[in-house]
Amino acid sequence: MSASALTISGVDKFYGPIDRGVHAVKNLTMEIGKGEIVALLGSSGCGKTSTLRMIAGFEEVSRGTIAVAGRKVHTLPPVRRNVAMAFEGYSLYPPLTVRENMAFALKAARLPRSEVDAKVASIAKLLEIEDILERYPSSISGGQQQRASLGRALIREADLHLLDEPMGQLEPQLRAVLRGRIKHFIKERGLTAILVTHDQTEANALADRIAVMEGGVLQQFDTPDRLKERPANLFTGTFVGEPPMNVFEAFVGTAAGRINLRLPDGLSLDYDKDAFSAPVRDQLLSRERVVIGIRPYAVRRSKEGVPARVSANQWLGDQTHIAADFAGGSLVLVEHDRTRLDLGAPINVSIDPKNLHVFDQASGMAISHGMELA
Template sequence: MEIRIDNLTKKFGDVVGVEDLTLHIEDGEFVAFLGPSGCGKTTTLLTLAGIYKPTDGLIRFGDRVVNTVQPKDRNIGMVFQSYALYPHMTIFQNIAYPLKLKKAPKNVQNEQVRQVANVMGIGELLDRRPGQLSGGQQQRVALGRALVKEPDVLLFDEPLSNLDARLRLTMRGEIKHLQKNLGITSIYVTHDQVEAMTMADRIAVMNGGHLQAFDAPDELYDRPKTRFVAGFVGNPPMNFLDVEVSPANGQFLAQADSIELPLGVERGEASAGHRGTVVMGIRPEDIQIVDEGDVRGEIFVVEPLGREDLIDVRIGPHSFILLADTEKQHRAGELVSLNFDMTQAQFFDPQTERSLLWHQ
């Protein structure tokens, strides 16, 4: 089912939940809504579910405008962070609930519930009650309940947030696998950018009720269109530095205090056209500690992550987060030289926070 959201606004009194959101989601696509709490992603999801009515704008499922359509008539399945299983029903009754409301015959209910339960690997739990299940099992039941009515659209509201890290990893893979197999158009709300990056075909990054970007994960990562996107996507986050960019010897130079970084023509021209300082962004993996280099700094702190070390290097008043091989055994206080891969640097307008490199 293709979903077209056009100029959607949802207000609660004077409080804006989401404003002027336009998104077109392809049939069978897996889209993640990513953003910090209060960014409007859950509001948008609940509006798609029909729990909230849009204040303005249009929502279409296929050709049908669903603005005022009741949730029950939208044929959607939804999975909640809290699982939202009915505590007074058995697992069987929980999964059968959507079918019961559809008045499906008992034998059909029985068959479909068992089929879904087997797919979800909870076949032997059908007689239990939600309270007797672990978090992971409950989430499987919730997923089963959402799938059993063969929905046109699947909505996920931070479904993995209450699970422990290990289980989250497994479920992440399973949900993605299941979604690809069934080909159901899915919208997945999360504040965890790793979840969004790993699972989604496209990510809608939201902040303060506004859509920041809507792109494929690698596109968001490599070509962030706003400073917010650049800072929110990626872990550890991108380093930002206010620099002045000026031409020098047929090339360009990005400069901040004692730091001078040579810049290629393409990026240099795009950012030097801007008067005064611009915001430069550079990802931790694009900064290396080298034996010889022009930029020298002091290691402020080393955080071992196991596979690599997260290192905070201070250069004058500026701080850079970067990743280094654990075998190098860097220590706090050590003086090091840094190499910046400026072909990967991003530049943003300090006022509008839009990218100077990638325009819409």
């Protein structure tokens, strides 16, 4: 990783008095390298937008420091932070046309007229808003306003580009096209971008690394692949991935040289002791209760195996999502072929220990992923 574009250390955000108000962001520390695209991913109210606004300077930092390109900025006014931002609510200037709105962002840079025009034209082409450049924000659709707002942020040269839900209002086809183009645009110019989203597809497609947040706490900050393969805790495990990971509580037991993971309803997953690697086995056997997680793609139907009963069956056009009543809860499995199964049909499922994620029952922290310790 090259030089740091953004360093957040020990940042807390309270709405209201410190230590007594609403604690929106808790002791956040993260570092983003120059040229990286990072997504802040989480559900509503997880603190991702608060974080973004603290970086931009619209919210005060209650505790901790933020540095942009090595400069401490958390006490500076927004104007002196050298960051660009696209707002979730677009926030275009109503009395100006789309073209003026975008050119306006360059005003402070004092560029010659021809250069401004060229930049506006190229961004407008990128975002497919060339035909509405002379229109006013109130006369264009939400999706067009969003693209204009995105354009206004991307046109600037800044140390950091902050994008708050930059594509929430776009149609799916356009979104897919623009994702690719915007990523290319950012990478080509070596810009550093942070986007806030609750859409994991968007985060996966755009970001080099994803910061998963929940309850104001950074849960995990990692590449999209590692988030899926090695979730740090139960929250990331169940939050990242579509359909979500299946999770069950299990009692660990041994019988006749085998390890059983006893599930509710008298079901049990039985494995040979040697099916686990030694460190994972030791960890398992040192505990009485664990939480196990299995990705829906990793659940297999088999002749032998643990019984379940089909409760829903959806063909999505390219894969089948089967939900089954299993161990007092629900188990979802994904198959790539069209599967005809009636509701209530009995099936047997088996789970390869290589695909088992084990979490601590009390803390939710990951213990092992397949054969490796977390």
